[in-house]
Amino acid sequence: MDLHDLRVFAAVARHLHYTRAARELGLSQPAVSARIDFLQRDLGVQLLRRAGRGMALTSAGEVLAEEAVKVLARVETARQAVEEVKGLLRGRLRIGASTTPGIYIVPRAAALFAKEHPGVALEVRVQNSLAIEEAVTRGEIHAGVVGGRLSGKDLVSEPFGDDHLVLFCGAGHPLAGKRTLELAEVLEHPFAMRERGSATRERFERWLGERGRACRVGVEFGSPEAVKHAVAEGAWLGALSRVSIAWEAEAGRLRELRVKGLDLARKFHVVRHREGEGGRALEEFLRLLREVASR
Secondary structure, X not given: XXXXXXXXXXXXXXXXXXXXXXXXHOOOHHHHHHHHHHHHHHHOOOOEEEEOOEEEEOHHHHHHHHHHHHHHXXXXXXXXXXXXHOOOOOEEEEEEEOHHHHHHOHHHHHHHXXXXXXXXXXXXEEOOHHHHHHHHHHXXXXXXXXXXXXXXXXXXXXXEEEEEEEEEEEOOOOOOOOOOEOHHHHOOOOEEEEOOOOHHHHHHHHHHHHXXXXXOEEEEEOOHHHHHHHHHOOOOEEEEEHHHHHHHHHHOOEEEOOEOOOOOEEEEEEEEEOOOOOHHHHHHHHHHHHHHHHO
């Protein structure tokens, strides 16, 4: 088993499709199929099986896929370390971000990083906080930028900026014209919420639970942009980061609600694997991230 075969298998395991894996690797589909066949003969075990019209990993394939991610990450870290010893800053940096920082903060830091370090290929993955935690734990990304402190035992976390969750409504909603509201009055109305696994939703529901309260969820969306559009139509209230509704609030499409006793301050966090490394490139990216967050 060599590294080339491992890279080919990792791509196939990720896509569960020979043609898509071949496209990612810049190889032909027959070449990918041949490498998988060779790897299975070399290991003496079947790694993939047919599943309906597609394919799935066997038990052995699942184990190898998990280990392949770790091995390839270590090889990439070793290559980058050697380049840095040569006085260069090259290689690939993989960053994950939960939805709020991934849309409203990380892109600005990424743009600055690309200008200062054009030799580094930067990949940014945006998913909810739970998915980012899992990706860091598996070693698929060098670091995650999230809206809450994650709990994985293999992770280390450090804060890098302040955030505030706010409740808001559309300009035409009955609550839009009220200056100060009681929490009970707000909770009479249904909410458009982020999906489960979102740190934003977890923070809001935990705050309510600590006070023996709960909100009524009228609809769930997988992105803050969808939540904002839905709330702007007037049927629901919303709970999101203040930074995510800034433009719509300034334009008058959304109205932040002033609720007595509401305190939903939190920190954005950077999470890494205890044994993970990103080298100088990661440290440079995090420096720029802190600069952007402090503005």
